[in-house]
Amino acid sequence: MLSPDQISELHRLHFVEKWSLRKIARHMRIGRRTIAKYLEAPAAKAAHRDRASKLDPFKEIIAELLQQDPDANAPVIAQRLKPHGYDGGFTIVKDYLRTLRKNTVARRAYVRVEPAPGDRFDVDWGHFGALVYNGATRKLYAFCLVESHSRKMYLEFTHSQTFETFARCHIHAFQFFSGTSREIWFDNLATAVAEHDGNLIRFNPRFLAFARECGFIPRACHVAAAWEKGKVERAIGYVRQNFWPLRSFTDLADVNAQARQWLHEVANQRRHRETGQTPNERFQPESLRQLPAMLPDCRDAAEALVHKDMRLSFDGNRYCVPARYVGHKLTVKGDASSVTIYDQHHEIVCYARCWQRGQTFGAERFEKELHAPEKAHLGAPPPA
Numbered sequence: 001m002l003s004p005d006q007i008s009e010l011h012r013l014h015f016v017e018k019w020s021l022r023k024i025a026r027h028m029r030i031g032r033r034t035i036a037k038y039l040e041a042p043a044a045k046a047a048h049r050d051r052a053s054k055l056d057p058f059k060e061i062i063a064e065l066l067q068q069d070p071d072a073n074a075p076v077i078a079q080r081l082k083p084h085g086y087d088g089g090f091t092i093v094k095d096y097l098r099t100l101r102k103n104t105v106a107r108r109a110y111v112r113v114e115p116a117p118g119d120r121f122d123v124d125w126g127h128f129g130a131l132v133y134n135g136a137t138r139k140l141y142a143f144c145l146v147e148s149h150s151r152k153m154y155l156e157f158t159h160s161q162t163f164e165t166f167a168r169c170h171i172h173a174f175q176f177f178s179g180t181s182r183e184i185w186f187d188n189l190a191t192a193v194a195e196h197d198g199n200l201i202r203f204n205p206r207f208l209a210f211a212r213e214c215g216f217i218p219r220a221c222h223v224a225a226a227w228e229k230g231k232v233e234r235a236i237g238y239v240r241q242n243f244w245p246l247r248s249f250t251d252l253a254d255v256n257a258q259a260r261q262w263l264h265e266v267a268n269q270r271r272h273r274e275t276g277q278t279p280n281e282r283f284q285p286e287s288l289r290q291l292p293a294m295l296p297d298c299r300d301a302a303e304a305l306v307h308k309d310m311r312l313s314f315d316g317n318r319y320c321v322p323a324r325y326v327g328h329k330l331t332v333k334g335d336a337s338s339v340t341i342y343d344q345h346h347e348i349v350c351y352a353r354c355w356q357r358g359q360t361f362g363a364e365r366f367e368k369e370l371h372a373p374e375k376a377h378l379g380a381p382p383p384a
Helices: 004-016 021-028 032-040 056-068 074-084 091-104 163-177 205-214 226-243 252-267 363-379
Strands: 120-133 136-147 152-158 183-186 193-197 200-203 217-220 300-305 311-314 317-320 329-334 338-343 346-352
Touching (some): 056 074, 136 163, 136 252, 152 226, 200 205, 200 217, 300 311, 317 363
Antiparallel strands (some): 311 317, 338 346
């Protein structure tokens, strides 16, 4: 067996000095076959001896158990082995199952699909923690829509995932792109997909009506098939990595203002590694379908009773209306920026949206109006 110095020397002579094997053999007094062996494999491979495992006598039983249930986990397998005399832990069972499954699971191959311009939008939600408004915590979600051909992105943050919020975000995205695509693809979002059984898909009836009004065809990805919506899935990850870190926010309006700036200056201006272009350069707005002249009203809506103190409740806050509506049920409609109160189709009053809870709005104004006739009566001159 040659020493490391001898191996280094014969490598130097052969590969650097360009000596022949015969010349090296004469110089170092080593056989040519030995030199050839060490030139091909400088370091001898360590001898590997298979160690016996406690599982060896039970591997046939494990194979039978996995035939009955391929997804059985290590603790369950270990429990089934004990009556057969197994006295080991479940860690080696777990390692053995991992090795078995790694060798038996076939990797799937996929054909890359590049949709034509205006052919497809991809939509998904992401959860981004919460914002706190004077002790009131509101969960924060990101609605993300990607035009699949150009990778141009629309991003909007919300405090809910209701159908109305979902539809509003779509409308805002359509206005951002100045149109809609032929198809929009969704993961199995409850707001869009009511039931998914294999290839059988039943969409939420309200969402189907919304799709008809806006002129797009909804499509749903298969269950556990994230690759079918890979572009928007990667977009959510991109938002987490590039937009979200090292930022602070005061409220929802501030989050969305920063998101709009980031879309304009960074996300849709970056050179995409797959297309070689920026999303704005690749985007073809003329390929999109035109929006209908009148878009649906998708604000959050509720009926609320006006109490004797002229207040009605909506989303954890109280809003005041004129005294003549006491005892009436009024319609309240809200979006991310405002809360508007209606008597049927007549608008009564509009307030800025507040994300705190337990607040009262408009009390001073309408209580002052209520007391105004009394003050006028007290200040009037006595009759002659």
